[in-house]
Amino acid sequence: MRTRRTIAAAMSVVALTAVAACGKSGSPSDSAAGAGAPKLPTYQVKTDVKLDGSKAFAEAKKRGRLIIGAKSDQPFLGFEDLSAGSGASARSGFDIEIAKMVAADLGFGPDQIEWKTIVSANRENAISGGQIDYYVGTYTINPGRKAQVSFAGPYLVAGQDLLVSKDNKDITGPDSLKDKSVCTVTGSTSIQNIEKYGAKVTKYEAYSQCVDKLMTGEVDAVTTDDAILKGYAAKNPDKLKVVGKPFTQEPYGVGLAKDDSVLRNAIDDALKAHEDNGDWKKAYDATLGLSGAAAPAVPALDRY
Numbered sequence: 391m392r393t394r395r396t397i398a399a400a401m402s403v404v405a406l407t408a409v410a411a412c413g414k415s416g417s418p419s420d421s422a423a424g425a426g427a428p429k430l431p432t433y434q435v436k437t438d439v440k441l442d443g444s445k446a447f448a449e450a451k452k453r454g455r456l457i458i459g460a461k462s463d464q465p466f467l468g469f470e471d472l473s474a475g476s477g478a479s480a481r482s483g484f485d486i487e488i489a490k491m492v493a494a495d496l497g498f499g500p501d502q503i504e505w506k507t508i509v510s511a512n513r514e515n516a517i518s519g520g521q522i523d524y525y526v527g528t529y530t531i532n533p534g535r536k537a538q539v540s541f542a543g544p545y546l547v548a549g550q551d552l553l554v555s556k557d558n559k560d561i562t563g564p565d566s567l568k569d570k571s572v573c574t575v576t577g578s579t580s581i582q583n584i585e586k587y588g589a590k591v592t593k594y595e596a597y598s599q600c601v602d603k604l605m606t607g608e609v610d611a612v613t614t615d616d617a618i619l620k621g622y623a624a625k626n627p628d629k630l631k632v633v634g635k636p637f638t639q640e641p642y643g644v645g646l647a648k649d650d651s652v653l654r655n656a657i658d659d660a661l662k663a664h665e666d667n668g669d670w671k672k673a674y675d676a677t678l679g680l681s682g683a684a685a686p687a688v689p690a691l692d693r694y
């Protein structure tokens with residue numbers, strides 16, 4: 391059952407991104423590529439990195455690769471191009487670049503990363519159970535999650551918004567959602583944020599499933615962070631739009647094991663270094679920036 395759901399969700403994303411003009415089918419970066427398009431930065435891989443006391447790092451060094459959790463259905467953020475196989479080129483987006491720049495500072499190149507798609511509802515279990523070394527995938531830092539896992543960052547602050555049909559004039563913000571059908575994903579913070587406005591909430595495992603339901607008129611809106619929604623709107627500019635009135639703050643962090651302060655500090659150091667040297671801005675411009683959303687201010691790290 392899980393395999394069939396995963397395949398269905400992935401196929402939905404490919405369908406949504408079929409507007410790509412050239413290149414690999416379904417690749418958001420390819421669809422926006424062209425003369426003068428921003429280029430992704432490259433990250434120098436550090437050597438002889440030592441993180442004494444980090445169990446996850448020790449196990450990664452022993453196996454010779456990092457296992458990183460990510461999303462696979464979010465254009466410009468965390469996207470997997472199924473036609474590109476399972477290698478590094480199959481993954482694209484701002485979150486993927488954040489994960490890669492951190493990996494480089496930990497001593498692992500792109501060919502030493504094993505990507506593992508983890509849906510929102512399974513993130514804490516995947517981290518605490520040791521299935522992944524760290525997770526980068528629109529993962530909002532909040533007190534409830536910090537009770538189960540640790541966070542490095544934040545590396546981006548988004549805000550919850552609404553995705554609606556291009557011709558929708560009824561939904562102008564959260565206050566207009568009473569009795570409207572709104573879709574989001576299981577395990578996301580969006581659920582409790584939207585229920586208080588009287589919306590009828592429908593939940594799926596992947597945002598691509600919600601967008602499919604919106605495109606067919608089975609729901610009135612999709613809600614999650616504006617960064618995610620702008621990616622979908624950019625792929626379907628004649629059919630979808632973002633309302634443009636964020637009503638929460640969603641600080642994105644890198645999730646890792648709760649008791650691994652050594653690795654957390656190392657990831658924070660990596661984020662700071664790549665923010666300072668311009669890689670963060672270059673990565674944003676070449677991914678999320680292609681959706682038309684200008685780069686926001688880099689948030690201050692919350693070290694603890």
